[in-house]
Amino acid sequence: MGTVWRAHDDVLGREVAVKEVRAPAGLPTADRNRMYQRLEREAWAAARISHRNVITLYDVATDDERPWIVMELVRGVSLADQLDAEGPMPPQRAAHIGAEVLAALRAAHGAGVLHRDVKPGNVLLSNDGRVVLTDFGIAMVEGTQALTMTGEVIGSPEFLAPERALGRTPGPESDLWSLGVLLYAAVEGHSPFRQDTPLSTLRAVVDEELPAPQRAGPLAPVIEGLLRKDPAERTAAERAEHDLRIIGAGGTLRADPVRATPLSSMPTVTSPPTPPIPLPTPVPGTTSTVPADTDGRRARRASLALTAGLVILLLALGGLTYALLSRDGGGGGGDGGSSSSGGSGGSATAGDSPGASASTSYGGSSSSSHGGGSGSGSGGHTTTPAQSVRVNVSAVRGSYSGACPPSAAAAPAFAATITVGRTPAEVEYRWVTKSGEPSDPGWKTLDFGSGDAKSRTVNTTETRYEDGGTLHNEIAVEVRSPVAVKSDYVAYAVTCEVVTPSTGATTGSPTP
Incomplete structure (x- = not known):
């Protein structure tokens, strides 16, 4: 929104960028004032965020009743220009850029600011390698009133989250969706829901499934996690940044470990069938009554046998583990059962x-606990x-x-x-x-x-x-x-x- 000029700060002797918004001729006064208010809102939003990946704001000046934003001059190109010039980029490079943008978004969200227009054109790639998120012109600042008219949808349709397309209240997850679309476009060369018209694009964002990425490689799970239709199901920002930094460093993601109960790794022990116990022979002239819970007692006896088998197995495993540890420690000598390694x-x-x-x-x-001060292994054994x-x-x-x-x-x-x-x-x-x-x-x-x-x-x-x-x-x-x-x-x-x-x-x- 607006034109950005390169200028020179006479007072501090440095080059700066100055953003100008010039209202079109004939624009109603109310709409023109709203444009200027958005520019001032951009300055207000950016000033609340202090982060190396967010554009730094220096000043806001007013001339001829129009606001001008004075900010740092970032020498480089936008991500959109980079993609237009060189085409899709490798997943590792896209992951690095995505991690830096997400760090900026997390700082903005922490300051109560939703960007609402995350797209390649608003990401600058500086010549010194810095990734900078800019253009907070349509940002929403927590605790302030919106500058949109009823029913107005602002932002780039193909990067808009489904909940925003449906007119619902956006949250930080809406910016995460836009980041997912940006990553998809960076590796595939086009956004996933782009159609011929803005209306059909919005319909695709809301209704159509995500086309499977073909060039994303290890980045695919992150993109798919960010582009879930339900905001509550999207990958959390902290987890997404962690994954992006791993991929950006050339690593690969590992599946989450399965949390097991303490006995889940133990083999199943089956006790031999318990032979039936003969019933006592009734004495002539008396009546013999068989207890009604015979099946229950048999089940309890089987359970006791199974428990005894597990106890024996655990003791055997404890002895074997202690023997292995003693052998690794050089003959079983110990200092009370603790060992350390580095x-x-x-x-x-x-x-x-x-x-x-x-x-x-x-x-x-690692600390070990044994059943004796000398480490003889006479009791149980647990290792942290x-x-x-x-x-x-x-x-x-x-x-x-x-x-x-x-x-x-x-x-x-x-x-x-x-x-x-x-x-x-x-x-x-x-x-x-x-x-x-x-x-x-x-x-x-x-x-x-x-x-x-x-x-x-x-x-x-x-x-x-x-x-x-x-x-x-x-x-x-x-x-x-x-x-x-x-x-x-x-x-x-x-x-x-x-x-x-x-x-x-x-x-x-x-x-x-």
Whole structure:
């Protein structure tokens, strides 16, 4: 909505983007005012969100009774332009872009903002690798009144969620649907429900089944989960982002493990049939009465026999497990029945390019409980699975060159994926640099609830610099609990250049 111009900020000496909305000639005053209110709403919505994947708003100016939005200038192309120029993209690349857009949407939803117009044309791919969600012109802000007329449907029909096409109240799930359509279009080259007219497109969105994606590969389950007609059945945002980041890193999704009861893995034990017990011979002259619950007693005896068999089997398995553990421990010596083990996973070479990454994984300790202090195995045996933590740090932006201090939107940025071996878990971590303190020091806590995804992603931006020179440094993530682990370092650089403010505003052709 509107035209975006490249301009120069005379006060701060930087290039910016300025968005203009010019009402068509002859448009009724009420409609023109509504257009301007939407532009101001866009500024209001974007200003509520502070996230590296959301366009940064600087100011709103009014000239000739028309509002103008001043925002950061993102050098790059839109996802729509990219698809038009190069066609469908590989699933891994689409998953990376989708994860970044979803991170922006989650930040917006957390601030009470629904975007309502997620599509390739509103996703910018900057030259430094950043993915930016823009154009909040039709966003809905929690606690405010709508700027639409009764019965009016706004947004791009082929990216519209079914509940919005039916005039129902949208929610965050509506933006997730639009993201699913965006991912489908990115890998297939076209949106799944596009028809000849907007009306037939909306009908297809509501009534037709999702055409099976042919080029999505590992991305197909994520797309299908986001494009379920019922909003309540769509994949949750946190789970979808987790899956997208795995695919974007070149991994594959695993099926959820089946939760088993403690005895589900035990073999079935069948007791031999119990021979019938002869009834007593009646004494002459007396009446013998057979108890009426003979069948019940037989069932109880069979149950007791089955229980005894299970107990014997469990004892045998406990003894076998103890013997194996004793053998692995070097002859059965123990320190009261506890053991610990640790190991290092693979590591990647760190670099200062946007794709640089480093990872390290360590196993924690496993505790065992035995039926005796000497570990003789005379009683039962239970083992708690070892906890493990894996940390992967990657550079979203590995370098900066320009006026200092760098803005958070342009400074080197990093993402760390922390993966635990089992949940629930509580991980204490911090960002560390080889030289000096990071921009975001101090220990932090990351909670993994029972049943939650085992991977979480945290982000940081490094804005420290050296006047008139280049700061070379390296950053990593250190974990101190539940196990001690530290990722390999990833290098980055911040170069401060002297910028001479110029006078006069420079405008050029509208950016795409």
